Amino acid sequence: MYQLLDPSRFVVFITGATSGFGEAAARRYVAAGGKVIATGRREDRLKKLQAELGPDNCHVIALDVQDRAAMEKAIAELPAPFDAVNIVLANAGLALGLQPAAEANLDDWQTMIDTNVSGLVYTVRLLLPGLIARGGGHVVTLGSVAGEYAYPGGSVYGATKAFVKQFALNLRSDLQGKKVRVTNIEPGLTETEFSLVRFKGDESKASAPYSKTQAMNADDIAESIFWATTLPAHVNVNKIELMATTQAIGAFDIYRED
Template identity: 75%
Template sequence: MYQTLDPKTLTVFITGATSGFGAAAARRYVAAGGKVIATGRRGERLKELQDQIGAENCHIIELDVRDRAAIDAAISAIPAPFAGINVVLANAGLALGLQPAAETDITDWETMIDTNVTGFVYTVRALLPGLIERGGGHVVTLGSVAGDYPYPGGSVYGATKAFVKQFALNLRADLQGKNVRVTNIEPGLTETEFSLVRFKGDEGQANKPYEGTTPMNADDIAEAIFWSTTLPAHVNINRLQMMATTQAFAPFDIYRRG
């Protein structure tokens, strides 16, 4: 029988756990007997999650990943039953707007860079030494197909996810011999709050990308995350790209002359 890692041995630090992939992953790990530290900016959402899956195996921290001092303080204050973190799920991120580059609100670009890049590296850097000191673990980063395939209006969002992809690959090289695995999960069309956030609460716009499709959902992505971290310790999934069956590679945009 194929021997996978026992999820009961995993303590998972999750950013962006207030909805979507992060919340689904928290539920998946706790259901399998693991422990999670669920973090995010919306405290009431975290409390709802904790009430659903139980405080015994879910510690919550209200946290903005863009605040490096807050991350360091939060990690230092983690209670003993949750201190043995061996999986880091760097999930917090967002897309804002879909305007052409010359028309976009520059503050949207700044927010995406601050969250998807700066907050992301703050998270990994703060937790990595602990993984190494404890003898190993797993860093899971959340990329996107947008990190490989460009589309109109996705300039900075796609660029941030390309950064995540390359950071994860370089991190894998840095960690050779440290017994720390690194996996970049790269989802495509998935129906969560992602689109609602991108269009700042406009439900009409947010629903359009999913019309006529059968998108993936947060549980689909959480299952892939869980699978990658419970494979035997000698197996590392470098990148895992996922698309809905009804999604394919974007057609080239053609400029029609004359």
């Protein structure tokens, strides 16, 4: 059996903690004795999460990861003991739309790039020096199977997640000797608010991907994150690709003329 690290030493900075993976991860770490900095755009949800987990265990900050100045200020002003971050969960991200590339909304594309790429690099770059100065830690990025496998309508979303994958791998090289581990989590079909956001609140469209099947849930992904970060410090899990048992990689898409 692996000897797990003392969970009370975990101080976890989480982006996108108002729902889905981020919210589930916050609960998982606090349940194990850790402390969490939960960030996200929806302050009401953050306050509710803090009330549930307790202010001594959960510090909340309402912000948008696209706002670099807000990120810089929030990280610089973290109070003790929440300033001793040793795990960064760069979770904030989204998909918008599912139209073919020639019909897609450019504003949707830009929002995905600003959140999934720019927000990610702001988060990691601003917190990395502290991890290194404190003797090590763990960066967890949230990719997707969409960064590995193409599907119609996923051009820019998939491209942003491919960026996440490569960014995480390059971080591993840059952080050699710094005692900072890096893991990219790549979930497949998971029932959260993901589709509701993608289809801008259209519940009928949002529920369709999960109809008559059993998807994963946010707790499943949170458990994989927790596992990777509680392995012995000399073990680095480069990536975890997860798919529901009911999901598989499809056949090649071949266009045939009538």
